[in-house]
Amino acid sequence: MQGAIEVILRTFTAFILLWLFVMVLGKQTIAHRSYHLYIASITMGTIAGNLAFNVKVKFLYFIIAIILMGTIVFMLNWVTVQKPHIGKWIAGEPATLIQNGQILKQSMEQMGYSLQSLKQALRAKDIFNIEEVECAILETNGSLSILKKEKYQNATKQDLNLLSPTRNIPVEMIYNGEILYANLTENGYDEEWIMTELKRRKLDVNDISYAVIGTKGNLYIELFRMQLK
Template sequence: MFTVLIRTIILYLIVIVSMRLMGKKQIGQLEPFELAIAIMISELASLPMQDTRIPLIHGIIPIVTLLVLQTILALIQLKSEKMRSILSGKPSILIKSGKIDINELKNEKFNINDLMEELRLQGYYDIEDIEYALLETSGQLSVIPKTKLSNVTKSDLNIKAKQDSLPVTLILNGRINKENLKIINKDETWINTQLKQNKISSIKNVFLALMDSKGKFYYQCYENKDNK
């Protein structure tokens, strides 16, 4: 009895430490590979707890191995946008300009009832009031309402407002995303000009640069926390 108690405490602490090292994410926000690792860790920990014939080390080694694997995959995703896309996928646009993308719903196995429920939970009842609805890689639904209907001020005061658009990542970890440059009809000459205007000597110094929802150039460098 005492042996089972000690084994349970040890495995419990190992699982807590492992999950803590995986980062501060809620279960609903875990990427697919992170959720798979979390489930496997819980299963591996439960076996030595229930069966004292299984050496404790046989439960600890696989848990540590999975933790190392998760850490390596997380680091790879930080360095490579392509690998992040392969491992975690990309957000899917389910609604654009007030219209549902039926094909995207089918691809994501997301039925209309689930979509409407998610919209209601976020306080949106009319699809035509939504500019974008994105299904994130974590399974969460992000909603961008039409600008004239966001809160009260602009529509009620008859202020003309330019419609917000989706932010577009241009530089990540010191590397230019050429495909995204094409999306906004820009080239590398333009982005180099933006960097010079902001007194940035090299693209490699840029942690993140994007075209925000207002059409403005935003950046953040490695060496400091300054951004615009």
């Protein structure tokens, strides 16, 4: 009887600790938005399962393991947000599989993503013809984001002859007060251009929380909240 009571107490404790883990680290833990969160979810589930039923291991050891794992994930999340150039190695980064309507075979090989897997993911998006796709990006959580060619989009632009000559993918320029130089060079921009745009708006790089070039070529800027106040 005493053993059954211990299992019940351990089970309740495991549930509460997992609940706190998700509450503290956010809903992105459930969605497995990155590599480290996916690993953490599996590890925490294993620890909690053992805490509930493995009475041979001391209760305190499981508590220490859960607190340690939670601390590690919290620190990795902080680095991912504050230092995006380092965070991409922790959380991973999206991979472009189709660009300008062309399949990027080298990118697919690097990701270990087969053509059959690509077709299956497209069918899940109600796309049965790869020819309809302008751009496809494999996100860090394994989902596939799709941008259709304009003539295949669910709109009346084609019928109204309102097709724009070009359409670009949004390009992040500044994040958390730091210029993303790799994005600048890869998309035909340079530091001089972004600094000129900021000067015209009487802004400094340190003022900006997030800046991105939209699909229409416009520059969208979001300031830090304190400065907005």
